[in-house]
């Protein structure tokens with residue numbers, strides 16, 4: 037994404053804009069800052085701006101080069117991280133990288149590499165990388181990401197320009213969450229709890245969603261027409277205002293979709309964490325009743341959208357569900 041779209045690191049971005057304009061960018065940077073604050077995005081923006089020939093001090097965001105960087109499929113950008121199951125970035129990985137960087141770029145003016153987390157180079161691999169850092173082959177740009185630059189060897193640090201990233205402000209987190217499509221209430225709440233990290237916000241968000249799924253499943257399992265109170269308790273505790281109810285109905289729909297898959301013998305489902313419960317429900321319903329259930333949920337969703345009384349619509353749906361599951 038172009039610098040112009042970066043939220044929360046205006047000072048850093050301004051420095052990069054100036055150094056690009058004057059042609060004085062460094063060949064190696066250390067981006068230091070907390071996880072989830074936007075180091076990687078900013079690294080990609082810097083590369084995008086250096087690769088793009090349309091704008092002086094930023095990326096245009098629309099030319100083929102910019103689109104490839106944004107789509108994560110630009111052949112001249114190399115990512116280095118520890119291989120799966122490995123703690124360290126190995127000498128072999130860095131040798132491969134050196135070979136790659138020495139090749140002529142496919143289409144960009146130079147090659148670029150992002151290493152994350154750079155502090156996972158061990159003593160041997162870090163030492164093997166010093167020469168590359170000092171004189172990157174083909175004028176390549178190397179960006180090392182770390183949460184703490186002190187964890188890198190002094191010989192690595194001295195060969196790079198250090199750029200410090202502060203945690204995001206809660207306003208920035210809120211703006212970013214809203215830009216990702218989150219509604220105002222949730223974005224405002226999460227941004228207060230996220231400690232300036234989009235990564236933390238995402239974890240909190242999935243925690244909240246997991247709790248919500250658990251609550252829904254718990255009520256579904258107790259629904260019974262013989263004990264009609266279970267129906268009203270479910271609708272009371274799971275429902276809420278119109279938006280909350282629509283969100284609940286979306287969760288129910290995703291469950292129903294998975295149940296249809298399971299009932300038709302396909303094991304590929306979205307809500308994998310509650311697979312046993314969904315399988316249990318499917319064993320009590322046949323495919324026809326599962327399809328009917330999905331249709332009932334859709335119909336309820338349509339009427340809630342059309343301003344039906346939310347509580348009554350939900351009561352009605354849960355009665356049907358209790359009848360189906362019984």
Ligand SMILES: [Zn+2]
Pocket residue numbers: 088089090095096097098099100101102
């Ligand atoms: Zn461009």
